Amino acid sequence: MIFDLDGKRAFAYTAAHELDPKKSSVVFVHGAGLDHSSFALQSRYFGYHGRNVIALDLPGHGRSEGPPLPSIEAVADWLSAVLRKLKIEKASIVGHSMGSLVALEFAARHPAQCERIALIAIGYPMKVTEVFLEAARNDDYAAFDMSTIWGHAAQVPLGRDPNPGMWMYGDTLARLERLAPGVLYNDLKACNDYSTGAESAAKVKCPALFILGRRDVMTPPRAAKLLQEKIAGARTVEIAPSGHTLMAEAPDATLDALIGFIS
Amino acid sequence: MAAPKYPGPKFSGPKYPALDTLALHAGQSPDPATGSRAVPIYQTTSYVFRDTEHAASLFNMERAGHVYSRISNPTVAVLEERMAALEGGVGSIATASGQAALHLAIATLMGTGGHIVASTALYGGSHNLLAYTLKRFGIDTTFVNPRNLDEWKSSIKSNTRLLFGETLGNPGLDVLDIPSLSTIAREAKVPLLVDATFTTPVLMKPFELGADLLYHSATKFLGGHGVAIAGVLVDSGRFDWEASGKFETLTSPYAGFHGMDFEEESGTRAFLLRARREGLRDFGACMAPMTAFQILQGIETLHLRMPRHVENTRKVVAFLSKNASVEKVIYPELPDHPDHALAKKLLPHGCGAVFTFEIKGGRPAGKRFIESLRVFSHLANVGDAKSLVIHPATTTHYRMSDEDLKKAGITAGTVRLSIGLEDPQDLIDDLDRALRASAK
Numbered sequence: 214m215i216f217d218l219d220g221k222r223a224f225a226y227t228a229a230h231e232l233d234p235k236k237s238s239v240v241f242v243h244g245a246g247l248d249h250s251s252f253a254l255q256s257r258y259f260g261y262h263g264r265n266v267i268a269l270d271l272p273g274h275g276r277s278e279g280p281p282l283p284s285i286e287a288v289a290d291w292l293s294a295v296l297r298k299l300k301i302e303k304a305s306i307v308g309h310s311m312g313s314l315v316a317l318e319f320a321a322r323h324p325a326q327c328e329r330i331a332l333i334a335i336g337y338p339m340k341v342t343e344v345f346l347e348a349a350r351n352d353d354y355a356a357f358d359m360s361t362i363w364g365h366a367a368q369v370p371l372g373r374d375p376n377p378g379m380w381m382y383g384d385t386l387a388r389l390e391r392l393a394p395g396v397l398y399n400d401l402k403a404c405n406d407y408s409t410g411a412e413s414a415a416k417v418k419c420p421a422l423f424i425l426g427r428r429d430v431m432t433p434p435r436a437a438k439l440l441q442e443k444i445a446g447a448r449t450v451e452i453a454p455s456g457h458t459l460m461a462e463a464p465d466a467t468l469d470a471l472i473g474f475i476s
Numbered sequence: 477m478a479a480p481k482y483p484g485p486k487f488s489g490p491k492y493p494a495l496d497t498l499a500l501h502a503g504q505s506p507d508p509a510t511g512s513r514a515v516p517i518y519q520t521t522s523y524v525f526r527d528t529e530h531a532a533s534l535f536n537m538e539r540a541g542h543v544y545s546r547i548s549n550p551t552v553a554v555l556e557e558r559m560a561a562l563e564g565g566v567g568s569i570a571t572a573s574g575q576a577a578l579h580l581a582i583a584t585l586m587g588t589g590g591h592i593v594a595s596t597a598l599y600g601g602s603h604n605l606l607a608y609t610l611k612r613f614g615i616d617t618t619f620v621n622p623r624n625l626d627e628w629k630s631s632i633k634s635n636t637r638l639l640f641g642e643t644l645g646n647p648g649l650d651v652l653d654i655p656s657l658s659t660i661a662r663e664a665k666v667p668l669l670v671d672a673t674f675t676t677p678v679l680m681k682p683f684e685l686g687a688d689l690l691y692h693s694a695t696k697f698l699g700g701h702g703v704a705i706a707g708v709l710v711d712s713g714r715f716d717w718e719a720s721g722k723f724e725t726l727t728s729p730y731a732g733f734h735g736m737d738f739e740e741e742s743g744t745r746a747f748l749l750r751a752r753r754e755g756l757r758d759f760g761a762c763m764a765p766m767t768a769f770q771i772l773q774g775i776e777t778l779h780l781r782m783p784r785h786v787e788n789t790r791k792v793v794a795f796l797s798k799n800a801s802v803e804k805v806i807y808p809e810l811p812d813h814p815d816h817a818l819a820k821k822l823l824p825h826g827c828g829a830v831f832t833f834e835i836k837g838g839r840p841a842g843k844r845f846i847e848s849l850r851v852f853s854h855l856a857n858v859g860d861a862k863s864l865v866i867h868p869a870t871t872t873h874y875r876m877s878d879e880d881l882k883k884a885g886i887t888a889g890t891v892r893l894s895i896g897l898e899d900p901q902d903l904i905d906d907l908d909r910a911l912r913a914s915a916k
Contacts, residue, residue: 258538377548378556387713
């Protein structure tokens with residue numbers, strides 16, 4: 214669905230359903246350089262199981278007009294404005310990687326709008342290596358290569374994609390190639406600069422779930438430890454064979470974890 | 477950003493697996509149930525659901541997995557993922573034949589009222605499909621000289637939905653100028669589809685040159701053994717269907733699948749989603765698991781076979797070029813081939829192993845030549861490990877008019893060879909003996 218927010222076009226995938234104020238809502242927030250389709254299977258499931266689904270393209274990504282927002286805090290506030298615009302009083306927020314920082318910050322800044330948060334492939338601080346940042350800053354294709362190779366478990370290029378007939382590396386590269394110049398750098402810098410994660414985690418009062426991939430080299434499970442300690446009552450699901458892109462690498466296990474948490 | 481540079485990223489650290497490794501491993505991890513290292517043949521039509529909820533989720537694309545082997549099968553999926561990895565695409569669909577792959581591509585992109593601009597230098601079966609059969613279903617094709625870029629451009633109409641050619645034209649080995657055609661296609665907001673059968677990913681990576689879609693007759697070099705009819709359709713995932721605005725099948729709700737807007741579901745996967753969920757479901761030209769296994773056996777040695785095919789071909793071409801009974805040899809590596817310069821640029825690892833030559837003495841000489849060969853097999857196929865020979869005017873292209881034959885670069889004396897992996901001197905001796913017989 215296309216909607217206008219502050220004079221800019223924004224897009225949310227709703228799984229071919231109209232938003233219904235009587236239903237509870239699940240918002241999906243994608244990671245750096247990605248778009249709503251990174252949650253294709255999971256968002257579709259909730260859309261066909263009695264929930265409003267709002268899988269967003271963040272500004273400057275997918276079908277949403279740019280420019281991209283420069284900080285995690287700015288995206289969290291934009292998300293708050295989106296919910297007000299769509300007349301969604303409260304929602305569960307599912308975030309992946311950069312999107313998980315957005316979910317965390319949203320829960321701290323806008324608690325009245327936040328029902329619960331699922332943090333997929335989160336780490337804090339989410340520092341990005343200088344070689345990666347530098348390549349993205351220069352719009353060098355090497356940044357796409359790094360995002361692709363480090364964004365998946367080591368066995369992915371040789372292993373089997375759970376989606377029959379698809380090749381995960383090729384799909385990731387094709388998505389990244391659709392980005393406007395500077396968008397990946399913007400996202401990586403926002404992750405790298407985010408510095409209030411510990412304080413925000415301490416403010417989270419809603420239920421929280423960590424979904425972590427044991428083979429994640431970008432945000433390995435140990436990188437979530439600080440946040441896990443700060444969020445009272447948070448639960449964790451570790452998915453053994455997955456790297457950073459859990460929704461694609463382990464779609465069923467990720468969905469099952471979300472169903473257990475949200476339903 | 478600049479175009480990707482195979483084989484890997486420009487930084488120290490982890491790299492992409494090379495083509496040789498992908499040819500052996502991509503798409504398969506050892507079977508989780510048995511530990512089988514070889515790809516198991518899942519000879520099954522269907523898959524038991526865990527419960528009714530699981531069944532509904534699989535049908536509605538909320539979970540990944542297999543439902544029915546016409547739509548997907550674990551053995552076939554290994555081949556599909558492997559081909560996507562070798563070509564650098566987002567994914568692929570294996571089909572019952574190369575012709576089924578071509579039909580699936582076209583049927584996914586357009587219906588009645590659609591128009592295609594295609595090279596004249598096509599395999600005869602592809603020409604038939606476009607010139608006669610699809611016309612019956614309201615899809616028209618304008619055929620153009622593949623070397624005439626202006627003709628490609630001027631033939632594009634408002635209802636054109638596809639540009640189509642072969643990486644190496646059949647049988648004249650016209651080298652398709654993919655970078656230039658890609659620019660024309662992008663300007664017209666239509667995709668470029670190439671038949672990459674003659675080149676394989678070992679000799680050319682069409683997506684890196686700008687093609688959007690490609691397919692193979694996997695019956696040929698990919699299999700290499702000549703035991704299975706098969707095709708595979710690969711999508712680069714790079715064409716922006718939404719921005720084009722010309723592909724309703726991909727960018728508007730489809731009543732045949734719960735109102736799914738395939739492009740909205742996934743921009744990079746839209747084409748393959750529709751091709752699988754509609755094309756395989758409704759037309760049904762799927763690949764059998766045993767066939768996928770057989771093609772995979774071939775692909776495991778593709779990177780070893782193709783250089784040997786090319787090496788043998790170069791030796792045979794050199795022999796024929798100097799033979800008094802031969803009028804002309806048509807191979808892009810020869811300086812007199814019209815695409816020689818383009819071939820050096822686009823095909824630095826070789827121009828494949830299929831080529832034609834014209835024998836002196838016309839049809840009678842051609843008949844004596846073919847019937848005198850002992851190592852070469854006279855049959856209607858190419859890309860086998862065994863060397864093959866055929867006379868196009870009386871076989872693969874026999875339905876074409878003289879005028880169309882001429883456009884495709886074929887004469888009554890044209891002989892097509894597919895050079896195999898035998899000892900090259902044995903091949904040369906066989907050809908030498910047959911040429912002597914043809915001159916009698």
